Amino acid sequence: MMRSLRTRLSVLTLACIALVVLPFFALTYSKIIEEVDELSDARLAQNARTIEVLAEHASLADPALEAPLEIENWHRSGSSKERSERGHPYETEVGFQYWKNPSDLQLVTQDLRSLAFDAAPPGFADIRKDGKRWRVFTLATRNNGFVRAAERYDSRREIARDLLLQNSAPLLLGLPLLAVLVGWAVRRGLKPIVTIAQRLEARAPDAIGPVSTRDAPKEIEPLLGALNGLLRRLRAVLENERQFTANAAHELRTPLAGALVHIENAQAAVGPDDRANALGEARRGLERMTHIVNQMLDLARWDAAAAARDFGPVDLGRCVDEELAALGLAAVDKDIEIVRAIDESARIVNGWEPGLRTLLRNLLDNAIRYGFAHGRIDIGIASRAGRTLLTISDSGPGIVASRRAAMLERFQRGSEAAGEGSGLGLSIVARIADLHGASVSLLDPDDRQGLRVEVLFPAAGTRRHVPTES
Template sequence: MRASSLRARLIWLILAALALVLVPLGIYSFQRTVKEVDELSDGRLAQSARTLQVLIEHAGLPAIRGSQGQSSIVVPITGHAAQGILVHGHTYESEVGFQVVDSDGKVLLTTASLGDLPPPRPTDAGFRDTRQGDYRWRIFTLPPDAEGVVIRSGERYDSRHDIMQALWIEHSLPLLLGMPILGLLVGWAVTRGLRPLQELAQRLSTRRVGSREPLEIRRAPAELAPVISALNEQFARLENTLERERRFSADVAHELRTPLASTIINLENIQAHQEPSETEAALDGARRSVAALARRVEQLLALARLESSSQAGERRPMDLVAVAGSVIEELAPLIVDSKVELTVDLPRHPLPMTGYEAAMAALLRNLLENALRHVPDGGSVQLSMAASDGVAEIDVIDNGEGIPPERREAVFARFHREAGSRGDGYGLGLSIVQRAAQLHDADIALLDSPMGHGLRVRVRVPMIVRSPPAL
């Protein structure tokens, strides 16, 4: 089933609404007009009978009887073919009539059209309908006067029907002729009203892929402005997401190229050398390259998970002290191999908060790993936690080389590595820390170490995260 266009739907709905209003109003108006015409015609009949009564009283009944002799006075109908005088094509004379009857039931005066009307009965006073020849008549009968004279006036119903037909045409013809014209005008108005929507569709169909230019519609109606604003916001979010995906894909391709190439070289060396010692060295190098590759893939996947963390699950209650304990336990082998002294100062009571446990674990893990990589053998790293006023404060302090203040902002960029760092870091650690902090509305500050040299990383995390940041 083919869906109708919005323009067609609007036109039909408007026309249907107009028809639902105008047709009942027209019918009601027609009925009221017909009723008024009937009452006016009845009043005219009564008035003509009263007028005739006054004229007879003025002329005197004996004079009428004396002038007629023994027979009734019949008012003839003259005109074309003895059918009455033609007025605009109608023989109105033959459509009306009157009759005067004395107390004995003798017709004193009558029109030819009502000459055969039966004598009146005592109960005929007022209005009644009767059939006279081929026509139905509306008859009005006055009550007998003092001398017993009865006066009747009448009108043929086909005369009234002509009036009703004219009224019907007058009421229906404008509606029948006006509805198509109204439909054309409504169609024009709807088309003009939908022009901003058509312009918006055209702009969307011709929009270049990757364009950040906001949509703008000249003189956009108020109802369309929120749609345009929402579309512009959605375009911006989509472009930001696509940009992150493109950047992430390029970074992954760049960062995986070196360990893959190293692994391939070591495997080729294994094939090329026959000496067991050289083969063992190449195999050990390949193992280290694969381990480095696995570590790098793990870091990249962790960063990808953090990018979508706010959409992947709901925030849950957790204990920050327990998360720190699990991270220290996980890094125990690395801490032992690094020959660095780690001092931990954690509260003895839990630090409850809401958030993403995996993200907080990644934040602590990467802070400690970065500190261990930048501290020489025999150095010192401190981890401390405290809470006050609904904010948890995490400090990771080392006595390594430190980072000059002018370069501290740049270390949050992906794959950025400071000169002099040791270990197999790939410049992703602080990027992961920054994203995890964003998910918890946390603040990160890189400060001077109180140990004389080195770096102090301070993270302030609200204990209750109210809303996740937009990606």
């Protein structure tokens, strides 16, 4: 496989030229042979008529002639084929016969001495003699005699080859020059690509701006467009990573510093009660930091797109029940009532179960964490226009409408939040929903203060891919 575009273009160009020239050579050779054969056949017929006239006016009708007169074919000694004043070596490739009648051969050239009368019928015919192919013309005379003129095909084909060589010699000699010119033209034509490659090579490692399409050939504009699209996505990813790192450092600094302060207070405490209170505060700070780290790892896992896994049918109702069982103790501690309303016809969605469990876990954890004590959480799974709608409503402080869009971004917390969160839960929910082709909406509950989260899944049968769990 030719990996060089320059070589490929040169070879393909020369191959196209060859595809045109070779059939042209074949057609030319065929036409030359046709014309040479027609001209030679005409010459044979003319020679036969000439011999007929000469034979009728000569003394060949003498009854005393017992053996035919034989005309010697002159040939030069050695391998030279040059003509001279004595004749031409090609004389052995032509000849004639004169038959007074089918049994009386009176005049013959030396090379046709052994050719029988019935070797060819009247008119034009092809015969083989001594391993050679001959073209013969047999003419019936007015005196019931026969004249036969013959010519070997060797001479005809040699004339055709010489004519073809003379006509094609300039082109054959020009092929090397043509190859050089094609190579130069290809190099010249690909120079803009080389220029763009040099421009890319000269870019700084941190330069991820779009590549200029100035002076770029139209043929590579789609390639540059795709490259610029990749650079835009890479720039967005790097910006997200920088923002994520900065926010994560900020979020982890506070609980870590607080835990260290509380540990120092515990060490300096005089009484057991003060020491226990300080250690309890340190523990809560470390638990908050553990929660933040776990959410950051979840988000990083869902942001990774290295491998993909096919979706399949998932029982969303069963996932809700199992996640509630895991988080139920926290709800019991706050005396929160949980109300479920699940439509059996809509509980199956197309997705990846670990991701959907993460989505439910974050939504339920937020509802319990930020919900007021003695409140209520409503969980619903219903059908909406052939799609599955998941709703989770709490009795917490809610989120003002102007802040709801921002709450789906990373490290965003509502100002009304009573607990201490990391601001990652809803961004994880939004990311997982996006990978499932679902939409997330933050709304007010119908009958009380709080927050209602709606996740609308696509119709069953839609196939998507998600990252593998790491």
